[in-house]
Amino acid sequence: MKVVLVHGIFNTGHVMGILKRRLQRAGHQCFSPTVAPFDGRHGIEVAAKSLREQIDAEFGADDDIVLVGFSMGGIVGRYYLQYLGGAERVSQFFSLSAPHNGSYWAYLPYPSKGVRQLRPNSEFLLELAQSEAVLDKVKLYSFWTPFDFTIVPSSSSVWQIAENRRFMVFLHLSIIFSRRIANEISHRLDLAV
16 A cells, blocks of 8 residues: 655654554555645645645555545645545545644644644634535544643544544654554555455
């Protein structure tokens, strides 16, 4: 499987390195681009366009892929799927600690459109929820932890249309370092072959 790993805010593609290596050892071809700008200052839409351009450069415009999005990267991934044609080529989408229903941390005073878009009940998230019908052919997973102190409340990672799995992982960033999460993703990729 060709797997694209999308990092969260204030990170680069390098933060996905451990997960990438674990999936590669399981036989999957992985790509972890750095989505610019990495703080989301121009909005989720711009980040998603950067993601699409890099996926197309790496794998062409037609190859089937699997998408894994961590934190804000999960929302960037959703925008790519729902508005930029990604749902036509993505068979499975794994969101890891993504704020599908927003996070109260997004009210902190940081000059970033992307951060404001992640506030609970933001116009952006509400519009994203209204356009989910295009995802009907994509297998959706949302992996989250109740011990996530960045997605507040942590239950904001529960995505109504996805298969939700709760993992007892401590702290937000730890979800991408978890061997159990990597094994679960790899297992589900193997089942799809």
